[in-house]
Amino acid sequence: MKNILFFTGRELTVEEMQEPIPDLHHFAVQPGVSDEPKCQRCGNETNFSSHPCARCGKECLYCRNCIKMGKISSCTTLYRWTGPEPDVPKAAGILHWSGTLSPGQKTASDNVLQAIQQQKEHTVWAVAGAGKTEVLFAGIATALSEGRRVCIAAPRSDVVRELAPRLQNVFPNTPPAALYGGSPDRHTYSPLVISTTHQLFRYTAAFDVMIVDEVDAFPYTFDHSLQYAVQKARKTESALIYLTATPEPSWREDIQSGKRDATLIPARYHRQPLPVPSMKWCGNWKKSIVPPAVLEWVKTKEKALLFYPHIETMEKALATLKAIDSRIESVHAADPLRKEKVAAMRRGEVPVLLTTTILERGVTFPGVDVAVVGAEDRVFTESALVQIAGRAGRSADCPTGEILFFHYGKTTAMVQSIEQINEMNKLGRQKGLLDT
Known part of the structure; x- marks a missing residue:
């Protein structure tokens, strides 16, 4: 069996x-x-x-x-x-969550539930930190209680590792299978699967509900085979839910024109506005690596993320910053200790964590401040900068945070990212979703 x-x-x-x-x-x-x-x-x-x-x-x-x-x-x-599918116990859908949804979350939750029941497609466009995961709970619970199989797919393994324990806590009768490269769950079965989009290559017509988180993230948006994998892994009759904080321009136009069925949540659940980044000129950071303005900023921080565009410059900066505080660390996609360093940051053992865009999304550190060195670099697109800014002020206990774009010249992406954040705050106030 x-x-x-x-x-x-x-x-x-x-x-x-x-x-x-x-x-x-x-x-x-x-x-x-x-x-x-x-x-x-x-x-x-x-x-x-x-x-x-x-x-x-x-x-x-x-x-x-x-x-x-x-x-x-x-x-x-x-x-x-092609044999029979195992039955999903009705208890699988019992939801153990005592939280309360904000008005924006409740609207999105109702629309997601309806899309799942009607086996339709729906997009949730919610600002970073709005509580997209909680929006899924009711729909997942209903699907599991009705004997359907659910998959939450995300482009990056960090997101999968972050989501798995959260879903385990709210669905204790249904331990989710978390699938990514080297995952210990890769040989297990569960009616609730949390997977990188790459792992979906190994599935065909498996899921009644397919939820794609961070649909705008690299590499999903640029790799048509990953989009193919999502379609292949879902059943012919199934629901498809997309989650995004920064939809690409064509999706944004379709949502705003009504061509794409969607729910917009322009404010976070704690009803405080999104922290807005500031821009600060720091000179030629490629020569100095840690410009004086950046050095002074780091010295004042107890919990901060410092983004660099490239691994090489980040590692050079680390050597300089460790002389100030040996606890400072760096992390990137190929770092074998990436998971351990992120965990140490959460425990407060790392005051400043240098990172590439690998941590631009999918991770939460309460009370963190954020800075970007070389914000004009082409790797920092508008959506990347919005996501990076979204690391600050995510928790109700720490709803604010400093965000600085250190640069050697302003770019359109920098300006537009700040405009997008201001626009979401404006919409949040208009919809009565903000207290200030």
Whole structure:
């Protein structure tokens, strides 16, 4: 029975299947690469190469697009479970949460619930820190209690790791399976799955409710195969919920014109305005790495995030700043101690954490101040700067926070990010969602 649960909704290569492999009578099979050619796992139709294959002894075509997930070649067979799905216990949907939704959250929650019940698509556009996760609770509870399977997908593993314990707490009868590279849950089954969008390559027609968090985040917006994976992983009859704090311009236009069914939450649940960034010229930071203005700012901070555009400059800055306080640390996507450093920051053991854009979203540190060095760099787009600013003032106990854009010249992205935050505050006041 354990193996059957594991296979439900999955589409796997023979190398990915658990031992012992059950009766293949309950599996549909297809080649990994079709004749067109097309990768049947990720949908790639252009990015292929060939090599002498040790498995089949021929010159074999393989997909380069999803090779990090394991090789899919012409002689690969994909196995998809077609047997019965396990029942979802009614107790799975029991919600253990005593919080109260703000008026903006309640409207979004009702609309999400309706979309799930009607198996439709809906977008929640909510400012960073508005409480998007809480907006999902009622819809998830209803879906699980009705025996449906739910997936929350996010582009980054940090978001998955942040969401998993929160969902575990509110749905204690349904421990979620958290799926990301190297996850200990990757061989388990649950009717509630929290997954990186990359892990969805291994699913087909598995979920009755698909929720995509941070839909505007890299790499999801730029990688059509990840969008393909989301569509492949959901059932034909299913609900699709998108969550975003910074929708891309085309989505923003569709939402504002009514072409896309959406709910806008322009204010945070604690009814305080979004902290607005200030811009401060710091000179040529590429030469000095830690300009005097930045150095003075760091010296005054007990809990702060300091964003750098590139790993190389960040690591040089770390060497300088550690001379001031040896507890200061840095983190980036390839850092093997990334998880531990973020946890140490939460415990108050790290006063200032230098970071790349890897922490621009999906993490919460109450009472944190935020600064960006080299805010004019092209990596800091309008949406990235809005998200970075959104790290400050997220909790009700600490609803304010300083945000500084240190720069060597203003950019349109910097100006527009501040305009967007001011516009959300204006809308929040107009809708009566702010106290000040």
